Amino acid sequence: MKWRQLLDKQRKEKVSLVQKTIKKTKNKADAARLLGVTRQQMTILNKSYGITDER
Numbered sequence: 059m060k061w062r063q064l065l066d067k068q069r070k071e072k073v074s075l076v077q078k079t080i081k082k083t084k085n086k087a088d089a090a091r092l093l094g095v096t097r098q099q100m101t102i103l104n105k106s107y108g109i110t111d112e113r
Contacts, residue, residue: 073107076100080109 059067076093083089090100103109 069107072103073109076103076107076109 076089079089079092080086083092086100087097090097093100095103
């Protein structure tokens with residue numbers, strides 16, 4: 059695999075993990091806590107990856 063492919067795969071895995079965590083929890087603060095980041099960092103992650111908190 060080339061670096062670009064590895065980076066794309068890593069990005070998809072991160073997005074998938076964040077989306078699954080959001081769906082399993084009742085709010086963003088709980089999702090952030092499970093991922094080990096602050097709520098503010100979670101918001102930045104969501105914006106940078108284009109993730110919405112639709113359930």
